[in-house]
Amino acid sequence: MARPIINVPAKARRGQVIEIKTLVSHVMETGYRHTETGERVPRDIITEFVCVYNDEEIFRATLSPAVAANPFITFHTLATESGKLTFRWTGDNGFSETGTATIEVE
DSSP states (O other): OOOOEEEOOSEEOTTOEEEEEEEOOOOOBOSOOBOTTSOBOOOBOEEEEEEEETTEEEEEEEOOTTSOSSOEEEEEEEOOSSEEEEEEEEEGGGOEEEEEEEEEEO
16 A cells, blocks of 8 residues: 655644645456456445545545546645644555644644
8 A cells, every 4th residue: 555645734824724635545446447358347436535624524435437547636624723634545344544643824
């Protein structure tokens, strides 16, 4: 498993809208392709992404086979207090990856 790439501002003003960007390495096999011998290639996708900010869920996405490999997810949230953001990707075949970032709110 590869380390996720997470971009969160190190500092923000209280009440400021911040942009969060994430990327995780994953091949994302749709399950629709077939091998040269006609066998179906099993589906292997990330099915869910969740972001938690100081123990409160602030973003959730359910992903489908139409999402590209190495999914890049961008979203915005309000900087309310200093703390930790936890990012979790889960998927088929037991895939699970977690990353964290911290933010200082002034």
